[in-house]
Amino acid sequence: MGWNSWDAYGLTITESQFRDNVEILAKTLKPFGWDYAVIDEGWFLQNPHELKSGNVIYALDANGRYVPVPERFPSATVNGRNEGFRAIGDYVHAKGLKFGIHIVRGIPREAVRRDSPVAHSRFRAKEVADITDPCPGIPRIGAFAIPLQARPGMTRS
Incomplete structure (x- = not known):
């Protein structure tokens, strides 16, 4: 508790x-x-x-x-x-x-808006965020999902 x-x-x-x-x-x-x-x-x-x-x-x-x-x-x-x-x-x-x-799942919408670099990778936020899958709840704070399947050329660590 x-x-x-x-x-x-x-x-x-x-x-x-x-x-x-x-x-x-x-x-x-x-x-x-x-x-x-x-x-x-x-x-x-x-x-x-x-x-x-x-x-x-x-x-x-x-x-x-x-x-x-x-x-x-x-x-x-x-x-x-x-x-x-x-x-x-x-x-x-x-x-x-x-x-x-408390932190919402995924990648912050603001990080996507800024197209921030993704730590320890060659990718940027817009390349890894699934903007068709927003986190529900508080939409102004919410995040976007990160796809479970890696996109072509992506490596997971």
Whole structure:
């Protein structure tokens, strides 16, 4: 069992809010079997309150992968570089809990729009995304599937 940020914060959770909840989880619920602390969807949105307008700004790395927004998750930035949730994960684990994040399947639509390079390959996002198979749910944040069958010339690793 565990605690998930969605029920209290929706898309807007910040690092300090998450850490405060982890403290309570570790002290009061862990003895009863609650051992997961999860940051739900939206941690990669710079302006989550703009979702309905469609003007959200995504935090993506150079390869089109979601990264935590540094203004909301300051520990993600180490020496000027976004290191993801390493520090938060270490913090949660030090409390004897397990850490999780919510992420939609596939490749971010924004990565396809930007035609980001795909890490460790010679391909770009537009070449690997199946834009006929959008992830349902929150369409403005959603992703596109990555085909199970490799396209001609693609190699999987």
